[in-house]
Amino acid sequence: MTPQSPHPLDPQLKAKLQEELRTPWQSLRRALWIALEASAALGLMIMVLRLVGGEAVRPNDVLIQVGAVVLFGYLLWKDRSPKPEVNPGQTGESTSRKGR
Secondary structure: OOOOOOOOOOHHHHHHHHHHHHOOOHHHHHHHHHHHHHHHHHHHHHHHHHHHOOOOOOHHHHHHHHHHHHHHHHHHHHOOOOOOOOOOOOOHHHHHHOOO
């Protein structure tokens, strides 16, 4: 016989905690990727505006900024929340026919 806990967890809270166990620090990482992506994009925009204004910008610096925008964009995309998986052998059409 297992002892009953005095305050059972709310199912929504339990699901949120289980998700946090699967992907620890996800919200903090996403905030970091967004901040770094915004910083790299702002730096690239400033370099492009300087080029348009006629100032000299070192090509290596532009490549670093482009690389940072691509890298942090990829990390942000890769760190997105996974979508719930549908049963591979089951489609929406096959589930609607089961009730007939």
